[in-house]
Every structure is written in structure tokens, then in C-alpha cells.
Amino acid sequence: MPELPEIEHLRRTLLPWLIGARVESVDLRRTDVVRSRGRNLRRQLLEGARVTGLDRHGKNLAIIADDGRVVCVHLGMSGQLCVVGRGDPFLKADHVHCRWTLASRRGDRCLVFRDPRRFGGLWPFESVDDLRTHRWSKLGPDALHVTPAVLARQLGTSRRPIKAALLDQAMIAGVGNIYADEALFLAGIHPRRPASRLDDASRRRLVTSLRRVLRAAIRSGGSTIRSYVDGTGRNGSFVNQHFVYGRARSPCLRCGRPLQGQTIAQRTSVFCPGCQGSR
DNA sequence: CCGGACTCCTGTGCGC
């Protein structure tokens, strides 16, 4: 399930292939993955344009073209976006919804959007301004750039569990189930602790832990749980560094007590009752 | 208005 580190690593691996590339044609196999009401979807998906930028906010990736058009990509649960050679068998894989034929100095390639569960999608905009106004403005600050003061402002007086607040993209953008659990463990904070009851020290620890775990995960190419691959089709290796996610009933790597699994905010949550004791 | 619950979807992995 791609979160901020996976999308940031994806962005970096796509950069050399996409920047400067011209979109020769767009082959859209499933129109309902494009979340737009307009007509001429191929044009909206940058046909004929040259890619000049790749931007990210939270789990959103924006492909920006020279004429201002933008396609915002969200991978949802199972989405994949990668560059392959023309004729690569991946182009004919199940659940490939869109293929862009690219021409660039590095050679002719195809960009492929694949998403078996279709929780992801493509959001076209006429300009970066439109993207920011209509979509990214609904998101909180990017989790990599959040400060304790900003976190305090975002959490406000909310009494919902801190875990639920971290998963809410309007609070902070980019954190999903894996990194919420990992950051709360590193910060020693119980996932059910009411968000507004974090004191200054806890908020500082949480911000530090978020940044540390997100940066470490980016360095490792992200966490591949099931289907995540980067822009060149490679898996991430951060799963090997998880302290809690996916480890319910296994011993805590810090204190040895069994980790506990619980459902919080409709999500599986794993934490250490010892290290994250106080609610 | 806030927050919890439900919904979409398919691959995986388990038990029998």
C-alpha cells in the first residue's frame, strides 16, 4: 500500500525517464480510472505534450507538462506506475488501465498505469493552479515538512485517537497505516491516545519519528507489502525494518513483550503495550 | 460539524 515514501521514491525513479519526454500517444483501456468529467481524455492525459516536472504532495504524484496541463496520479492500494521498454510483456499484464508512449533522448519507452483494485486513479487538470485549488488544498501539510507547531494546529481539539488523525489526509498528507504505526511506536505513543491530549514533548517526538521513519523508508525504496514497485519495476526493502507493522503477537524488538493487534479507525493497528503504554 | 461506519475492488492465504 503505497504511502509517502513509496510515492517519493517512485517520483525519483521516474524523473530521469519522464522529464523532457514527449507523450506521443495515450492508450486508455479503462476510462473510469480517469476522474474527470471533461471530454477528450487522451488530451487531458497529456497526449502531444512534453513532460517538464514531477511533483508530490502526500501520496499524490503530479505529472506536469510544458503547456501547463497536469495529471495527478494516486495509486490507492494496489496501483503501479512504471516505465518499460516498448514491447515489454508488462504492457499486456492484467489490469493495465493506461499506457503512454513516450519519446525521449534516453530512448522510446512506455509509461504504464496498472491498478488491480482500482482504488487509485488519474485526475487531470488544466494547470498546476487548478490541481492545487481543487485537490491538493483539501490535504493537510506534507508529512515530511510538518513541524510540532503545525501538528498542534492541525490536531486542534480533536479527541479522536491519534492513529485516526494521522491517517486522515486532511490533517497530515502522506501517512498511511504502515508509517502511522511505525511512527507511533518510535515516539512511544499509544495509538488510541486522544489527539488533543498529546503534550508538547509527545508532539515533538511524533514529528521527529515521522520524519525519521519516512526518510529511512525513502532511502530503502519504500515498503513492498504486496504489489508496490517503483518506476523501474523494483520492490522496496523497508519491510525488513518494520518494528510493529505486520508483527502482531511477535515480540517487541525493544522490550520483548508480545506486540498487540487491535482495530482502530477500521484499520489493523499493531503496537507495544509496554513501550507505548500510556493512553 | 465531527467522527465513526460503510463502500468500492481483487489478490492472497488460510483452513478444511
Added chain:
DNA sequence: TGCGCACAGGAGTCCG
């Protein structure tokens, strides 16, 4: 070996 079923969850929507 194969079947059926529970489970995984990002985020939009609905409702109390």
C-alpha cells in the same frame, strides 16, 4: 488439490 471465505486498506460518502 481445490474450494470458499476472511482479510488487506485509501479515501469518498453517508449518517447519527
